Amino acid sequence: MLHDDRFAHYNAACLRKDFIAGITVGIVAIPLGMAFAIASGVKPEYGLYTTIIAGFLVALLGGSRYQVAGPTGAFIPILLGIVLQYGYHDLLIAGFLAGIFLILMSYLGVAQLIHFVPRSVTIGFTAGIAVIIFTGQISNFLGLTGVEKREFFHQNMGEIFAQISTTNGASIILAISGLATILLIPKFAPKVPVLLVALIVPTILSLLFFQGKVETIGTAFGGIPNSLPPFIFPHITFEKLLVLWQPALIIAALGAIESLLSAVVADDMTHGKKHDSKRELFGQGVANMVTPLFGGIPATGAIARTATNIRSGAVSPVSSMIQSIFVLLFLLLLSPYASYIPLAAMAPILMHVAWNMSARKAFAQIASVRSGDALVLWVTFLLTIFVNLTVAVQVGIILAALSFMKKMIGELKLEKGRLSDVERIEFQSDRQFVVKYIIEGPLFFGTAKRFEDTAPTWLDPKIDTVILDMEHVPTIDATGEAALAGFLEKAKELDIRVVVKRMPVEQRALLKKSGLYDKIGKQNFFMNL
CATH class of the missing domain: 3.30.750.24 (STAS domain)
Known part of the structure; x- marks a missing residue:
């Protein structure tokens, strides 16, 4: 750290700016960490553990001055699929393996190869992930009961239609109040942490008018413990490696793409020194190896939180470290109060995240042109939704390569x-x-x-x-x-x-x-x- 130029010429004024930025990002990260964990099929505290540990380690060891790491929406479909198919403990193994893959990528120079993933593939699976996240929150928005999480999209939609008669009016009211908060507050008070308020407003309404009538974090998950979990090394066997190496590789590849993209966005926003991509992948790898040892889920660079960090005046990785410490203090001191948060309040937050990550304009632009890129886009998009992200990325890249070769044949x-x-x-x-x-x-x-x-x-x-x-x-x-x-x-x-x-x-x-x-x-x- 002493030889890290990201901390060069650091002084008290820098610390003051980083402190404000870190607290701001921490306020944003708390609801997102819990929401992403719940959507991934695990308990909300696991998202907080990830925010604390991965956020600190990536800031310390990564290659960007402003990167904020943690659980992200892009991981939700693949993490949920692993949890449903193999269970939570195997998710920890997959995350640990993904960390190893990321470290190997950093030493093998794979960072440059990430840039060769066609845009039609990345836009296709990103839009597909957005659809899965958005539709996955319909049951919480409507307050449906008896809905079981399934592995495939059509199965989940079938569960929703089968249980539509259990719609809860109170949940809808709370979800609409949260959605209205998200849409209106930025217009009238842009500096207010909208996502935190979008949790608080429905929670207060729930306690005042609908107590015992809607499902909450406390009733669904038994509340959030106000302590970090013990250190547990996952039980890795050869059989587990044979089963989990492929989803782990997808987690690593997706994490590499998103973290490097986030770092590039940070470079563009600050016009400062460029990030070190090899070092960034190394930091992400270490973070993803350590986080599962404390029950956390896979993490990567979060574009929205990184942008918030920069807009809040961050000058160094210290801001992200302060964010982690802030979330840790929340976990230790205030987490019991999170038990009162209704699940209906989480739904509009994740729907808002899905809407923002859907890349609607880019999707429409590529889809409107009759070309091989449009075919790759639609195939990747549909396979992400109806099969899984692993197959979608593989088929998308193969189709893109074939399309490129066909084009090159015509160039001779x-x-x-x-x-x-x-x-x-x-x-x-x-x-x-x-x-x-x-x-x-x-x-x-x-x-x-x-x-x-x-x-x-x-x-x-x-x-x-x-x-x-x-x-x-x-x-x-x-x-x-x-x-x-x-x-x-x-x-x-x-x-x-x-x-x-x-x-x-x-x-x-x-x-x-x-x-x-x-x-x-x-x-x-x-x-x-």
Whole structure:
């Protein structure tokens, strides 16, 4: 910490700003931590444990000055799926494994690969997650009873319709009061912590008018203990590893994407020093390994809380540490009062989060264009909702790759060119017949077949020399190199000289490594003619 430039020139004035920002973010983090935990199928205190431990460790060890880490809405579907399928204790194992994966990612330089996840995939699964979160709160909004949490979207919707007759008018009134608070307070008092007020207002109304008539955190979960849980190392077996490595990898990948995106947003908002992505993933990894040891759920960088941190005047990671300490004090001193919070008050908060994270404009923009991106978007979106996030991301990336390859295949142009005067003088005579072909576009495994089918038609026993103008070939992979080698072999069989003109330096280097450069012959490479 002493050698951390994020704390350079730190003084009392900085501490005062960080203190105000930390308290502000802490007030926002308390209702969100409980709400995200409940939506993930676990007790609300586990969300607070995550906020305290992960928030402090990421601030201390991460690579951003302003990052605030904790439970986020993006994790809800996958965490709920793990809880329903395997149970809470296996969720702790998955979170611990995700932390290991994040640390490995930091050392393997995976941070740069995260940026290659197509936008159509990220927008698709983000919008799908938003739909799951929003619809998952309908039962709490309506105060339905007897609704069982299911693994799949259609099953959960079926549960809601099956129990619609149990609608509770009191819950609806409380949920509407919370929703009205969220919508109206920012317009009249923008500096007021709206989410905390959105919990307090329905809670007061519940105590005054509907006591015993609606389900609360106390009746549903037995209240929140005012202490941290004991240290417990999860029981990890080889069988558990075989089952949980895949969801853990998805948690790690999703956490990496969201934390780095949040750090980029922070960089843009502050116009200051850029974050260290490798260090950020390392900090996230350590936090996700330690948090499950105290009962917490997976965490990542939270964009909304990070933005709030910056707007509140934070100058260093100390603000996020103060946020964690503030939430800890709430847990130790005031958590028993959280038992009175009605579940109906949580519903509009999570619905509001879902609405904000849905990326509506970006979704509509991509979906409105008839392209491969639109197909990837819709497939990822629908698979996230109706199957699960793991399958959605895998299929989305594969479809995006296929769409890209199809597009690149169309980028390869093979055309006959006219000989320049210099080329005629250099290669052509009364007894020499020379032709030139221009190759434009990438020569890789997606386009190699087209080259193999087309290029041999350029060869004729009457031809003495073929000039290949390859100035606009941006890349050649091993398959493309093999296709070029095959063309060279056919040309040699017909005793036709192959001249390569203006091939980029990077592509010539590849041919030198493969040995094809020597087969063509140094004398047959020309930078210009």
